Amino acid sequence: MPSPLAFDLSCTLEERTGFDEIIDVRSPAEFAEDHIPGALNCPVLNNEERHEVGLLYTQSPFEARKLGASLVARNIAAMLETRFRSRPKHWRPLVYCWRGGMRSQSAALWFNLIGWRAGQLAGGYKTWRRHVVSLLATLPTVLQWRVICGATGSGKTRLLAALAAQGEQSLDLEALAAHKGSVLGGLPNREQPTQKWFESCLADRIARLDPKKVTTIEAESRKIGTCALPNALINAMRTAPCIEICATREARLAYLLDDYAYLGDNPAALTAKLERLRGLIDNTTLNRWQTWAIERNLPELFQELITRHYDPLYARSQHKNFHQLAGARQLMTDDLSEEGFRRMAKEIAEPTS
DSSP states (O other): OOOTTSSOOEEOGGGGGGSSEEEEOSOHHHHHHOOOTTOEEOOSSOHHHHHHHHHHHHHOHHHHHHHHHHHHHHHHHHHHHTTTTTOOTTOOEEEEOSSSOHHHHHHHHHHHHHTOOOEEETTHHHHHHHHHHHHHHHGGGTSEEEEEEOOTTSOHHHHHHHHHHTTOEEEOHHHHHTBOSSTTOBOTTOOOOOHHHHHHHHHHHHHTSOTTSEEEEEOOOSEETTEEOOHHHHHHHHTSOEEEEEEOHHHHHHHHHHHTGGGGGOHHHHHHHHHTTBTTBOHHHHHHHHHHHHTTOHHHHHHHHIIIIIHHHHHHHHHHHOTTGGGOEEEEESOOSHHHHHHHHHHHHSOOO
C-alpha cells in the first residue's frame, strides 16, 4: 500500500475551491488581523506559545524548534480529539500558515498520515495577501459600475438592498466596513474590521461579481470610518454613471431619526462623535449640538446637522468627486419608506423606453 505522503502536499491558491475546508493554523492574533474568508482558525501555536518560541529562537534556533515541535504536536492532538473528531474519511482540508512553513506542514503531514488528503497552501497567508492586493488594483478597472448619489439621509444603502432584492448586482461597502460612512456612522457594539480584513472581504466579494453585469455601488469618500478604499475602486467610482436620490428634507430627517435612533441611547458616545467636528463647525453651534445630544433631542440636532453640515459638504464634494453626477438620472421622492425604496429600485431595474 503506498504511503499517504507519496504525493506533493503543495497546492496553489487557485486550487482552494477543490477542498472541503480551509484551515488556518496561525495564532488567533494573526487570524484576527486577516485571513482567507471562510477559513477556520485552528492554531497549532496560540498567541503566547508563538511569542515564547519566537523569543527562544533568537537565543537558540535548535531549542526553539524542539519546543515548537512539542507544542505543535500537543495542539494538533487536541484538535484531532475535539474539532476534527467527526470529520469523515474522505475529508479534504487545505492548510495554511504565515508563509507555508513548518506550522502548516506539520498539520498537513499528520492529516495525511491519518488518511485525509490534506493540502498545504504554497506560500501560506502571504500568497493570499499578494492575491488580494493584485486583485484590488486591477479588477475594479474592468467591471461596470453605477453609483448611487444623494445627500446624507437619502437612504442610499437601503436602495442598494432594494436593488439586490430586485435581482440587480450590487456591492455594499458600508456593510463590509461596518460603518455608515458619516461622522455619526459607527455602529453600536460592532468594531470595524482591520484594514487587511476589510480588503480581503472586499476582494472576495468583487471576485464574485459578474463583469457582464452592471454593479451598483453607493457614493463613498476615500475612507469609510477607518477603512480605506483601494485607489482603483475610487477611480472607477468617480468616472462611473450616477443615479441621484433627490429626497425632500422632511423625508430625509424622518429617515435619519429612524436609522440613527440608537444614538439617543448613549448621549455620551454621541457627544464624543460630534466632537470630531470641532474646527469644522463654530464652537457655539457645536456646543449647542452637544447639549442636544445630552438631552436626547435628536430632531433638533439632525435638522441642524442636515442644514449646516451634511448638505454643504455634499454640495462641495459630490460634483467634484463624481464626474458624471451633473448628468445623473434623478429620483425625486418624498417617500423613504421600504415601499418607497422598492419603487425606486423597480424604476432603476426596468429599462427606460
